[in-house]
Amino acid sequence: MTPPLLASPVPCETPPWQRDAAPRRRVLRASAIVVVIVGSLVPAVSGTVPPVAADVTSASAPSATGGSSSALDRAAAATPGPGSGWLWPVASPRSVLRPFDAPEHEYGAGHRGIDVGARPGTAVASAAAGVVTFAGPVAGRSVVTVDHGGGVVSSFDPVVPTVARGTAVSAGTVIGLLEAGEAMHCADGCLHVGVRVQGAYVDPLPFFAPPERSVLLPLGP
Template identity: 50%
Template structure:
């Protein structure tokens, strides 16, 4: 036995990313993930156009959320129950944030809000509509989640990160 992966094992690991850009992710018809209480904010089906990429350090470059295909005017829904903690503009982009309790806060942009700060929302309840602009210019939304102030992959909450599988060494 050696401590290195075989080329076949390494290829298997590379072939199983947490999110495949451009691949539709099929939630239940109502938009809820099959095995969690979190909902996809757009869809179904949801199509990931850019995955979460954790930065190597807190201030380094990365992609602190996922981008989901959406068109201007599409409905954006609350990913989980909570209270709207922000509805306004950040860096020129309209954004809606929801405090879900237990340290979780989600944010979606660009979204023209239909809700006001302090509004209680249920999972799947409309927050607003996709606005023009954003870093995909109206062709997607950016969905980010923080846990106690640290960004985490929304895929963890949507039940879409495959289980880690330890492979035997040859």
């Protein structure tokens, strides 16, 4: 007699302890993932916090005493007052035919010096002690430049030099003769005197005693 067929076995039901463990494992895995993600975004408490970027505006803004001050500002602060002891480069009588006209900026238009009345052939002397740093032609006229130290430089033109570069001079030392001809830019002859302080042109008049008289002529058309 054929033994009776047994019914297909019913899948075993998951024991209660396994049913409880499975959800716990899923929760733990999810928690671990969250911790890893958050940990990669937030700096560790014990570590160094990355510095905040500096304010670009405040970092680039020049200070009142910083290196961004223009050469014109530095020169204005360094310009001496009357009675600085400089000698006039030409003998009496002296007259200022055209005054200093400060440019609005370093390369702007203006008159970077003063024109002192003098006849061609007049001896031109150094206004103060220093060393000749240039003696030769510039843009069609002869120029003599003297470095007085401390960032102060004087220049004279049109002057045919009688000294060479590197010559040490004292106040009153003749450095050349006033040139004639096309180099003159005054009808009756004049000497152009320029002074630079820290590279910027300043008014030469405060370096000298007041001239005997000042004659300001119209610039013309």
